[in-house]
Amino acid sequence: MPDHIDTVEFRALLLDRQTELHELSDISAQSRGAVELDQASVGRVSRIDAIQQQSMALASERRREQEQQRIKSALARMDDEEYGYCIACGEAIPEARLRFDPSIATCVSCAK
Numbered sequence: 001m002p003d004h005i006d007t008v009e010f011r012a013l014l015l016d017r018q019t020e021l022h023e024l025s026d027i028s029a030q031s032r033g034a035v036e037l038d039q040a041s042v043g044r045v046s047r048i049d050a051i052q053q054q055s056m057a058l059a060s061e062r063r064r065e066q067e068q069q070r071i072k073s074a075l076a077r078m079d080d081e082e083y084g085y086c087i088a089c090g091e092a093i094p095e096a097r098l099r100f101d102p103s104i105a106t107c108v109s110c111a112k
């Protein structure tokens with residue numbers, strides 16, 4: 001673990017984010033399921049609208065799932081004391097970058 005990383009704090013950040021993503025998924029599950037209900041009662045334009053909203057909701061859900069995966073890997077790296085090091089080159093990742101996204105796995109140069 002790089003000296004500049006407070007594991008306790010970053011683990012808490014990751015777990016908080018995990019909870020937040022779960023909650024967002026629950027909320028959006030409602031709008032993802034809403035289209036069928038609408039179809040019987042609304043016109044074509046509203047239906048297209050609803051379908052577009054649904055596909056946007058599905059896309060954000062996929063992004064959330066990917067982030068959940070990254071958080072899981074980050075927590076696993078923490079257990080292996082590899083957290084905070086770039087998985088590609090092994091350099092320590094600057095704290096500011098980890099603060100921006102605690103689940104990040106690579107340094108700036110390797111992310112390109």
Ligand SMILES: [Zn+2]
Binds near residue numbers: 086107108109
């Ligand atoms: Zn790197």
